[in-house]
Amino acid sequence: MSTEQALQTNAASAHHRLDQGLEEVILQYAIRSFPYTEALKTLPGQTDERVPHLLTRLIQKESLKIGFHYEEMQDRLTLLYFLRIEGDTHTVIGLDPDRVRVSISSEVQGLFRLDDEQYLDILQIPLV
Amino acid sequence: MSSEPTELPGRVALVGMSGVGKSHWSQHLEALGFLRWSCDELIAEALGQDASLDLRSTRDLARWMGHPYERRYPEAEATYLRWEERVTETLCERLNTLAPDQKVVIDTTGSFIYLPPEAIDRLRSQVLMIYLSSAPEQDQQMLQTFLEDPKPVIWGGAYQRQPEEAPDVALRRCYPLLLAERRRRYQELAHAVIDLPTQRTSGFDAEKLLHLAQAQQVAQVFS
Numbered sequence: 411m412s413t414e415q416a417l418q419t420n421a422a423s424a425h426h427r428l429d430q431g432l433e434e435v436i437l438q439y440a441i442r443s444f445p446y447t448e449a450l451k452t453l454p455g456q457t458d459e460r461v462p463h464l465l466t467r468l469i470q471k472e473s474l475k476i477g478f479h480y481e482e483m484q485d486r487l488t489l490l491y492f493l494r495i496e497g498d499t500h501t502v503i504g505l506d507p508d509r510v511r512v513s514i515s516s517e518v519q520g521l522f523r524l525d526d527e528q529y530l531d532i533l534q535i536p537l538v
Numbered sequence: 539m540s541s542e543p544t545e546l547p548g549r550v551a552l553v554g555m556s557g558v559g560k561s562h563w564s565q566h567l568e569a570l571g572f573l574r575w576s577c578d579e580l581i582a583e584a585l586g587q588d589a590s591l592d593l594r595s596t597r598d599l600a601r602w603m604g605h606p607y608e609r610r611y612p613e614a615e616a617t618y619l620r621w622e623e624r625v626t627e628t629l630c631e632r633l634n635t636l637a638p639d640q641k642v643v644i645d646t647t648g649s650f651i652y653l654p655p656e657a658i659d660r661l662r663s664q665v666l667m668i669y670l671s672s673a674p675e676q677d678q679q680m681l682q683t684f685l686e687d688p689k690p691v692i693w694g695g696a697y698q699r700q701p702e703e704a705p706d707v708a709l710r711r712c713y714p715l716l717l718a719e720r721r722r723r724y725q726e727l728a729h730a731v732i733d734l735p736t737q738r739t740s741g742f743d744a745e746k747l748l749h750l751a752q753a754q755q756v757a758q759v760f761s
Binding site: 446449450452453454455464467468471473474493494495501503504507 | 546548549638663665666752753755757759760761
């Protein structure tokens with residue numbers, strides 16, 4: 411099974427309910443630490459101050475979803491940003507959009523947990 | 539989620555063929571507090587100030603411009619584009635003088651794509667450019683509308699009459715070619731494309747238009 415197929419099969423079932431307070435904290439952290447702010451600042455009217463608002467809006471309108479993976483042994487949190495292209499189809503920001511298409515059900519909103527298998531699948535995809 | 543303020547794009551230009559909904563959506567955005575600038579109206583106003591042209595309506599403008607097979611057409615086309623470029627430059631300057639939070643929607647003309655690349659790029663760098671697209675299946679209806687109620691049309695070299703071909707026959711043959719070329723150019727310069735079926739989706743409104751366009755623009759950054 412290719413990486414792309416595996417992601418398509420599994421990502422939609424990746425949503426585990428989190429404590430709402432914890433979800434809020436991770437989301438805010440994901441917005442604050444968004445690593446591609448410079449790219450968004452190339453858009454007309456976008457500034458350092460406005461980009462967090464833009465990300466918040468994209469999340470609220472389900473155009474952007476955030477997948478997180480937590481490695482307990484190393485106490486390490488990894489965040490991946492999934493941008494909706496059409497319907498349930500998403501790309502992963504930072505990975506080659508021509509090679510990676512992830513299907514995420516519309517039931518998954520905002521934040522979702524990536525299990526170990528999904529996380530490892532994504533790690534195999536070359537960076538852009 | 540945080541309750542911090544969120545924002546939609548505040549500087550927008552709508553591009554596309556005549557009759558695809560640019561004026562309709564610009565009016566809806568105006569109702570949301572956007573300043574609305576109509577290039578068609580501004581160009582007509584500018585040309586109307588030239589008393590020698592005696593232009594009082596869009597129909598007058600279409601009559602003055604004429605058809606691409608008429609002798610006066612090349613000069614009228616060039617004059618129109620000169621004015622369109624001036625109007626576009628003026629709008630770009632005005633955008634710079636407004637308060638940053640002042641929202642603006644620019645309802646462009648169908649011929650915006652024929653301006654010099656510098657003029658196009660200047661506006662494109664200041665606004666979110668949304669292409670309201672039409673499908674090739676609508677070409678026949680657009681031709682019919684054009685024949686029944688002519689508007690000033692910039693052909694940009696798309697009218698090519700063949701030997702022995704009657705002018706009106708050539709015009710009917712070339713019109714779909716004109717539309718195809720325009721589609722290609724609109725698509726090329728747009729940050730976002732909103733098609734007609736999407737516009738007609740139940741519940742689709744100006745805010746959804748902005749959001750969808752913004753999401754596409756962000757996707758384009760990472761593509």
